[in-house]
Amino acid sequence: MRYNSITPTSVEDLIYPYRRVWLTLNLIATSLFVIALVFQLIGNRLPYTQLGKYLALLLPFILWVIFSFLGELRARLPRHGLWHTLLFTLVIANGIVIPVLYDVLNVPAWIHENTFFNKILIHGLSMSILPSITTYSILVYLGRALPFKTRLDLLAHAEVIAIAFSSVDGLHYLLRNQPTLSSLTLYLFGTTVLYFISSIFAAYALSELVFSQQSRFFPVIALGLGSFMNGFIHILKSNFTNTKLTLSTSAPNFLIGLVVSLGGIIAFSVVLSFLMRVAEQRQALQTSPEKTI
Amino acid sequence: MQVTDLRHNAFTDPTPGQRWGHILVGVLGVIALLTVLNLKNATLSRKTIYTNVEVGITALYPADWLLDEPTSSADYVFRVQNRHERGYPTTFQIASIPISGDSQARSILDLLTLQRSKTLAAYRTLLVEPYQFAEDQQGIRGLFTYVDTAENPFTQAIPSVVSGVDIVVSVGGRALVITFISEASNYDNNYTLFETFLEDLSF
Numbered sequence: 001m002r003y004n005s006i007t008p009t010s011v012e013d014l015i016y017p018y019r020r021v022w023l024t025l026n027l028i029a030t031s032l033f034v035i036a037l038v039f040q041l042i043g044n045r046l047p048y049t050q051l052g053k054y055l056a057l058l059l060p061f062i063l064w065v066i067f068s069f070l071g072e073l074r075a076r077l078p079r080h081g082l083w084h085t086l087l088f089t090l091v092i093a094n095g096i097v098i099p100v101l102y103d104v105l106n107v108p109a110w111i112h113e114n115t116f117f118n119k120i121l122i123h124g125l126s127m128s129i130l131p132s133i134t135t136y137s138i139l140v141y142l143g144r145a146l147p148f149k150t151r152l153d154l155l156a157h158a159e160v161i162a163i164a165f166s167s168v169d170g171l172h173y174l175l176r177n178q179p180t181l182s183s184l185t186l187y188l189f190g191t192t193v194l195y196f197i198s199s200i201f202a203a204y205a206l207s208e209l210v211f212s213q214q215s216r217f218f219p220v221i222a223l224g225l226g227s228f229m230n231g232f233i234h235i236l237k238s239n240f241t242n243t244k245l246t247l248s249t250s251a252p253n254f255l256i257g258l259v260v261s262l263g264g265i266i267a268f269s270v271v272l273s274f275l276m277r278v279a280e281q282r283q284a285l286q287t288s289p290e291k292t293i
Numbered sequence: 294m295q296v297t298d299l300r301h302n303a304f305t306d307p308t309p310g311q312r313w314g315h316i317l318v319g320v321l322g323v324i325a326l327l328t329v330l331n332l333k334n335a336t337l338s339r340k341t342i343y344t345n346v347e348v349g350i351t352a353l354y355p356a357d358w359l360l361d362e363p364t365s366s367a368d369y370v371f372r373v374q375n376r377h378e379r380g381y382p383t384t385f386q387i388a389s390i391p392i393s394g395d396s397q398a399r400s401i402l403d404l405l406t407l408q409r410s411k412t413l414a415a416y417r418t419l420l421v422e423p424y425q426f427a428e429d430q431q432g433i434r435g436l437f438t439y440v441d442t443a444e445n446p447f448t449q450a451i452p453s454v455v456s457g458v459d460i461v462v463s464v465g466g467r468a469l470v471i472t473f474i475s476e477a478s479n480y481d482n483n484y485t486l487f488e489t490f491l492e493d494l495s496f
Binding site for chain 1: 303304305308310311313314315317318319320321322325326328329330332333336337339356357377378379451
């Protein structure tokens with residue numbers, strides 16, 4: 001049961017009664033960045049425990065519960081259906097998306113044989129665009145049952161979809177490779193950022209089509225561009241985090257790689273939040289009764 | 294903040310433009326999938342030629358595999374390995390063994406079994422059967438398995454089960470032993486590559 005407070009509601013709550021999705025999305029990414037960094041620095045000194053790895057696997061989900069789900073509970077108008085989206089996506093990810101990416105395409109096994117620009121193309125057409133399109137399709141499908149009233153409702157659900165993808169991807173990675181704890185946290189950070197970027201582009205493309213009545217080609221263009229930019233960020237990060245073999249040292253620049261990933265998600269968030277806000281204001285002006293233009 | 298309930302007109306009853314938008318996204322997905330599958334095949338089918346005039350073999354092997362130049366003490370003349378794989382690297386290997394006129398290909402397989410049983414953990418011969426090369430050349434094929442316990446200082450890997458195939462064929466006064474070894478979990482996929490390797494092999 002939910003009780004209303006007897007204290008006056010803050011002005012900010014009246015202006016914006018929803019949970020701030022962009023903020024929580026970046027908080028999750030930043031928290032994973034810090035965790036991955038800490039494990040990279042102390043990881044080799046930690047004892048080998050399988051339980052610890054399975055707990056680490058839950059990190060994206062736990063962070064989502066802390067920042068997003070609890071945030072929804074605190075908001076004046078919480079969004080509904082996030083758990084439905086999570087469970088539905090877990091099934092889709094485990095049954096279709098991850099097997100297609102790692103069993104059918106198996107991109108990580110052969111992408112290294114290509115040049116830098118080909119890698120971006122291949123990554124964009126596979127690891128970036130397929131999760132993007134799946135996120136878009138899930139949102140369209142769930143939109144029949146869930147009340148998507150604002151653009152950020154789509155983003156909130158896209159965020160959950162990314163968390164589900166990242167968790168299932170991490171589980172498959174753990175079962176396939178038996179990585180160390182530090183490698184697992186690094187992988188989880190990389191995949192979470194990858195799926196976050198895919199998801200925010202999917203949410204943006206769908207929101208423009210649905211709420212702004214954009215051209216029918218808009219989603220294809222937005223998803224295509226977003227995927228190639230996502231591929232660029234990911235390949236750049238991989239080039240930094242992979243060990244360079246030189247005569248003097250063989251230490252990887254993992255810190256630069258992590259910063260590139262984090263910078264990528266923050267930069268895309270800033271740009272797309274600006275575009276969504278502008279679109280929303282434009283729509284408000286068009287539908288406002290005091291329209292003066 | 295503009296709040297619009299578009300549940301009924303946008304998701305349950307989309308406009309033709311929105312419907313086409315969704316369809317075009319699906320088409321984009323199919324095109325992306327087909328393009329990547331095509332790029333995968335193009336990348337994986339790149340090959341490098343290997344010729345050994347002394348033994349008289351010419352082989353084509355995957356371009357990114359590591360060619361092992363044998364030393365004088367090595368018991369093989371050609372070996373390539375897929376070093377990009379996790380776990381045991383898929384290996385194609387050719388050995389040339391001098392034989393006398395009345396030696397049987399089967400005795401070569403028995404000799405290999407005896408040698409490997411001493412050095413490899415849980416070595417088992419699974420099957421021995423005749424093998425027909427494309428050029429009407431009769432050989433013999435033996436399937437085996439063992440547990441690879443070699444330690445890697447860089448990974449926390451558990452011992453892996455590997456499976457393999459030996460094909461022995463007599464050529465003049467020697468027997469060629471063509472060996473394929475792969476991680477058992479990925480045996481079927483890698484065996485397809487080995488079949489292509491055999492098709493391209495000439496001796």
